[in-house]
Amino acid sequence: MPYVTGTAPGALPLVGHAWSLTRHPLRFLESLPAYGDLVEIRLGPTPAYVPCHPELLRQVLTDDRTFDKGGPFFDRFRSVLGNGLANCPHAEHRRQRRLIQPAFHRTRLERYGDTIEREIDALTEPWRHGQVVDAFPVLYRFALRTVMRNLFSAHIDPPTADRLQQAFQTALGQVVQRMFTPQFVQRLPLPVNRRYDRALAFVRATVEELITRYRRGGEDHGDLLSMLIAAREDTDGEGGGSVGFDDGEIQDQVIVMLLAGSESVAAVLSWALCLVARHPEVARRLQEEADAVHGGRPSRSADLPHLPCAGRVVTETLRLYPPGWLITRATTAEAKLAGRVLPAGTTVVFSPPVVHRRSDTHHEAERFDPDRWLPERSGELPRGSFVAFGSGARKCIGDTYAMTEAVLALSTIAGRWDISCTPRTDARPAPMAGILYPRRLLLRLTDRT
Ligand code: HEM
Secondary structure (H helix, E strand, C coil), X not given: CCCCEEECCCCECCCECHHHHHHXXXXXXXXXXHHCCEEEEEECCEEEEEECCHHHHHHHHHCCCCEEECCCCHHHHHHHHCCCCXXXXXHHHHHHHHHHHHHHCHHHHHHHHHHHHHHHHXXXXXXXXXXXXXXXXXXXXXXXXXXXXXXXXXXXXXXXXHHHHHHHHHHHHCHHHHHHCCHHHHHCCCHHHHHHHHHHHHHHHHHXXXXXXXXXXXXXXXXXXXXXXXXXXXXXXXXXXXXXXXXHHHHHHHHHHHHHCCHHHHHHHHHHHHHHHHCHHHHHHHHHHHHHHHCCCCCCHHHHHHXXXXXXXXXXXXXXXXXXXCEEEEECCCEEECCEEECCCCEEEEXXXXXXXXXXXXXCCCCCCHHHHCHHHHCCCCCCCCCCCCCHHHCCCXXXXXXXXXXXXXXXXXXXXXXXXXXXXXXEECCCCCECCEEECEEEEEECC
């Protein structure tokens, strides 16, 4: 099929489409398919190409040798966050993935499920009738605490865990701004830079100390860090030689997991609660399901197969508000896409909302309709039309973990309270953020009568 290529209008000198992208990301991205299947935009002065057609995007995501991690902001991101699984180039990826994959095996996920259950209890137990919850920050702390517990199990004392959490939030809060700030400004002795340097140094030092302690103890604590330390690759195919991660690599992996496993889960849960608050019919069905499956208590991992309605609500939320909204690739060699020749070093943008919000792909795409994910309806969807977790070799390794956490938390919260948005809620996506999350989501919890 002949693809159409085009150019998005409205690029400004020097900044390109940065203003629309950071201020009104969804509006801008949704508008792109009107200009073609492959659309040129400007990230600052750099031209970048956005595959808007699901099949073109699939081509990009499944050829990760040609369309490798990279792009103008990505290299900055890598310099800040290290070279872990989510950031490393293709040449290192297969080895890292093979070493980490066992940590996400079904049997391990069952253990993580126990921690998720405990953290959902700790989150919701103090909530009272009439309380207003500032959803995103609260859910962010919950998701970060959960992933920390799964990384380090009980081997981190609560005050250190709190400090680690604060330091991580401080460092992460500045990553996006730093991606847009010239490097010499980042080196100036400004309070903001010093806070950032201190926070990142504390995170790295704490993780380093934990690794040393784990190595010295030598036991398997059943957590992610134990798995990363024990991970070995058979280098000669006969078990004669084996290589694992060195301590620096483990630190990078821990930082990737802390980052990837926290903000995105908090974001999808926040949007899901916002949508449920605004769609009483969906809330009612979630409550009926929760009553039937875990009435009167929080949900448990064993309940998961019986919570299909909550699962569909989370999937539909991920379609409308995929946390990762702008991820770049750089071509490592000349490549052809939609009939167009892209020289080596061209930036290509992977943006899930662009394909998720196309009405010719998803019927009435703007409508929140969890039932579109009923098996008899979702089977019709074209390949590449749902990419909230990516696709191909770089697909999210934590997708099952994330779905478990989001579905159990949603079913527990929606099953126990009627949720409404207070008038001061501002549910537009936060500007200048690395992931899509609502600016201010103030949810009122009312005991169900
Ligand atoms: C709703 C929650 C989540 C969403 C929407 C999400 C989304 C994604 C996406 C789109 C990618 C692919 C990026 C690309 O192609 O460049 C990815 C990769 C990744 N995610 Fe997630 N993620 C979520 C939760 C998690 C969790 C809970 C973890 C770990 C505990 C995690 C760990 C990772 C890692 C390590 C990668 C890199 C995989 C690789 O390159 O082999 N993610 N995620």
